[in-house]
Amino acid sequence: MKRSFLVLFMIILLVTTLTFANVTLVFWHSMSDYQKPALDRLVSEFNATHPNIHVVAIYEGNYDQTVTKLKAAFLSGNTPDVVQLNIEHLRIFTANHQLLDLSKFISEDPSVKSDFINSFWKTVVINGKPYALPFNISCLMLFYNKDLFRKAGLDPNKPPKTWKEMEKIAKKLTIRAPNGRIIQYGLFWGVSGEDTAFYQFEPLIWQNGGRIFNSSMTKCLVDQPPAVGALKTWKSWFKEGISPANMNLQEGIQAFMMGKIAMGPMTSGGIRYALDNLPWDLGVAMLPSHKATVTTLGGGSLAILSNVSPKKQKAAWEFIKWMTNTKNTLYWYENTGYLPVRKSALNSLQIKIIWKRFPQLKPAVEAIPYARPRPVNVDIIEIRHILFNAIEEVRHGIKTPEEAFKDAAQKIDKILKSEETK
Amino acid sequence: MFITPTGLIITVFVFFPLVYAFIMSFHSWNMSSAPMYVGLKNYIMALESVSFWNSMLYTVYYVLGVLPFSLIFGLFFALLLKDNDMRGTSIYRMIYFMPVVTSPIAAAMGFNWIFENQMGIANHLIEKLGGQPVSWLSTPTGILQMLFNHFNVVLPKILQGPSLTMCVIILLGIWQNVGYATVVYLAGLQSISDTYYEAASLDGATNWKKFWHITLPLLSPSTFFLLIMFTIASFQVFGPIQIMTPAGGPLNTTSVIVFYLYRQAFSYYNMGYAMAIAFLLMGLILAITVFQFRFLERRVNYE
Numbered sequence: 001m002k003r004s005f006l007v008l009f010m011i012i013l014l015v016t017t018l019t020f021a022n023v024t025l026v027f028w029h030s031m032s033d034y035q036k037p038a039l040d041r042l043v044s045e046f047n048a049t050h051p052n053i054h055v056v057a058i059y060e061g062n063y064d065q066t067v068t069k070l071k072a073a074f075l076s077g078n079t080p081d082v083v084q085l086n087i088e089h090l091r092i093f094t095a096n097h098q099l100l101d102l103s104k105f106i107s108e109d110p111s112v113k114s115d116f117i118n119s120f121w122k123t124v125v126i127n128g129k130p131y132a133l134p135f136n137i138s139c140l141m142l143f144y145n146k147d148l149f150r151k152a153g154l155d156p157n158k159p160p161k162t163w164k165e166m167e168k169i170a171k172k173l174t175i176r177a178p179n180g181r182i183i184q185y186g187l188f189w190g191v192s193g194e195d196t197a198f199y200q201f202e203p204l205i206w207q208n209g210g211r212i213f214n215s216s217m218t219k220c221l222v223d224q225p226p227a228v229g230a231l232k233t234w235k236s237w238f239k240e241g242i243s244p245a246n247m248n249l250q251e252g253i254q255a256f257m258m259g260k261i262a263m264g265p266m267t268s269g270g271i272r273y274a275l276d277n278l279p280w281d282l283g284v285a286m287l288p289s290h291k292a293t294v295t296t297l298g299g300g301s302l303a304i305l306s307n308v309s310p311k312k313q314k315a316a317w318e319f320i321k322w323m324t325n326t327k328n329t330l331y332w333y334e335n336t337g338y339l340p341v342r343k344s345a346l347n348s349l350q351i352k353i354i355w356k357r358f359p360q361l362k363p364a365v366e367a368i369p370y371a372r373p374r375p376v377n378v379d380i381i382e383i384r385h386i387l388f389n390a391i392e393e394v395r396h397g398i399k400t401p402e403e404a405f406k407d408a409a410q411k412i413d414k415i416l417k418s419e420e421t422k
Numbered sequence: 423m424f425i426t427p428t429g430l431i432i433t434v435f436v437f438f439p440l441v442y443a444f445i446m447s448f449h450s451w452n453m454s455s456a457p458m459y460v461g462l463k464n465y466i467m468a469l470e471s472v473s474f475w476n477s478m479l480y481t482v483y484y485v486l487g488v489l490p491f492s493l494i495f496g497l498f499f500a501l502l503l504k505d506n507d508m509r510g511t512s513i514y515r516m517i518y519f520m521p522v523v524t525s526p527i528a529a530a531m532g533f534n535w536i537f538e539n540q541m542g543i544a545n546h547l548i549e550k551l552g553g554q555p556v557s558w559l560s561t562p563t564g565i566l567q568m569l570f571n572h573f574n575v576v577l578p579k580i581l582q583g584p585s586l587t588m589c590v591i592i593l594l595g596i597w598q599n600v601g602y603a604t605v606v607y608l609a610g611l612q613s614i615s616d617t618y619y620e621a622a623s624l625d626g627a628t629n630w631k632k633f634w635h636i637t638l639p640l641l642s643p644s645t646f647f648l649l650i651m652f653t654i655a656s657f658q659v660f661g662p663i664q665i666m667t668p669a670g671g672p673l674n675t676t677s678v679i680v681f682y683l684y685r686q687a688f689s690y691y692n693m694g695y696a697m698a699i700a701f702l703l704m705g706l707i708l709a710i711t712v713f714q715f716r717f718l719e720r721r722v723n724y725e
Binding site: 064068071072074075092093095096098181246247248249250251254255258260379381382385388389392393396398 | 454541559688
């Protein structure tokens with residue numbers, strides 16, 4: 001009885017919202033765990049302030065899963081209206097004209113474009129046309145355990161600035177039990193799942209003065225000396241025992257949270273979660289540099305599908321513009337750690353208040369000028385898995401760094417070549 | 423007339439996708455662009471691919487690991503639980519059957535927790551007993567190779583055996599199969615008439631002889647049934663692997679054929695290629711099952 005009332009109530013609620021709202025937008029996103037409540041709050045606030053638009057936000061799994069589901073949705077004709085896509089995945093859909101070209105809206109609203117941070121804006125422009133608005137952009141930051149720094153007699157406010165410094169500090173922070181077993185590691189870098197491992201490894205190549213692809217994305221350059229050199233250095237961290245060789249993704253994060261690992265690169269999108277949940281004092285800093293100072297720019301954007309009606313397009317544009325406006329991007333920044341995407345937000349008074357409350361959020365903003373977008377390609381998921389396997393082979397000592405990256409580059413070149421003929 | 427509803431359902435949900443998949447296996451298709459006819463290219467690509475054959479090898483490791491132990495332990499427990507007069511028999515039977523009804527996903531998460539590097543129960547016990555903790559879920563070395571490491575011998579890849587991580591997954595497979603085998607064997611045991619045993623006792627047969635000459639041959643229909651069921655299911659293992667090693671395990675050593683297929687289809691969007699693999703797998707399972715029927719069924723004793 002109770003249940004049937006509940007069902008009836010839900011139906012009435014749904015019907016009323018559908019009839020009173022002129023336009024209903026289905027919005028697919030990939031924000032789970034701690035990010036989801038913040039996103040849901042934004043969406044419900046949008047619904048409350050826009051009586052004629054109703055947005056239904058649906059979680060569709062992580063970025064890669066969203067790509068799969070969206071591809072399937074296009075086949076069945078059951079597509080959403082707005083979708084959150086990783087900036088690396090935009091090309092998968094623009095290649096088949098499945099995303100709406102936003103030029104028309106941008107030309108009507110020129111102030112929007114000029115207010116986005118330039119390097120972020122570039123990630124959504126494909127062949128000169130914008131296909132999305134940057135929404136949750138993050139960069140890779142060095143997370144470190146200040147408590148462990150203090151215990152080892154190091155200054156917790158002086159995180160390592162260079163590879164050399166980092167190796168020195170990591171050695172000091174690596175502690176062995178009397179029986180020789182390592183009970184605390186200094187560093188945790190790129191020892192994780194295939195989605196994140198290469199994400200963490202990429203900046204090492206750039207910092208070593210190298211590149212992963214040529215500028216026209218027709219050739220993989222990891223077999224060149226800078227990339228191989230970075231791989232050698234990375235491998236030495238395992239050899240010296242400062243980075244754990246025997247942990248997978250979950251195990252590593254577990255150990256980091258338990259205070260058994262002192263430093264590691266993590267996405268800025270997790271800063272706020274870490275602050276709320278870690279039992280120890282968290283420090284956040286720019287990644288250490290070597291020949292160059294670089295970090296990785298990643299994250300997601302909001303796109304509109306090209307098959308939605310003009311009326312819905314307008315509402316959808318209203319929605320994605322609102323989600324990325326100065327006030328909301330600051331709210332999003334404060335509650336997750338994803339970077340503010342607007343210039344006006346960086347110069348605002350509120351951001352200074354946020355920094356006062358959460359000083360660890362500040363270094364991420366300071367890293368923006370050094371953040372380099374990740375390489376993008378239609379087959380980027382497969383390519384990244386190949387590169388991940390290559391560094392894994394080196395870590396397990398199956399291949400030398402030269403061999404591993406030479407083989408990987410060959411495989412990737414083959415994929416890139418097959419794209420040209422498609 | 424009466425089979426129309428069923429026939430319709432089978433046509434729509436089984437026959438049509440099957441034919442569609444077969445046609446797609448001759449195309450190159452990324453789910454977004456229009457499919458392109460490529461002839462046998464997908465099949466050739468699969469047969470030439472190192473990863474494909476590696477996946478096949480890992481699948482064979484899994485099957486060879488799971489099959490014999492599931493049958494042996496199943497029989498062992500069935501013999502223990504055969505006695506109807508024993509107290510609490512039904513409770514024990516229920517306990518042994520429990521892993522079968524446990525969702526493979528939940529079981530895989532449980533195993534993950536047991537064999538976790540830092541906080542897992544397995545490593546905790548090893549350490550309490552004074553041993554070195556083992557990286558169960560991130561060791562790519564084959565177990566046979568581990569043995570031979572002591573003699574500094576490097577085996578050829580095919581003989582290195584399943585990686586330690588694969589062994590954990592095999593253990594999970596056995597754990598889930600044993601209950602099922604036990605129940606099937608129990609039914610088989612109960613249908614063996616006592617008169618055989620009485621006659622054997624009069625002739626002075628030992629317990630071992632009774633088991634070898636009466637129980638085992640008369641259970642052969644059950645064994646044959648289990649063999650076929652487990653072979654087919656083991657070749658298609660996927661759930662536990664996706665949960666325990668979402669990246670395909672250390673150096674892809676747990677990337678069995680269905681996992682490889684899933685990867686190609688839903689991560690890389692090489693749909694046609696994935697379909698080709700699916701049909702190669704189907705052919706293989708079909709061939710093995712036909713083999714089992716033609717050569718093993720002769721040795722089955724039907725009462």
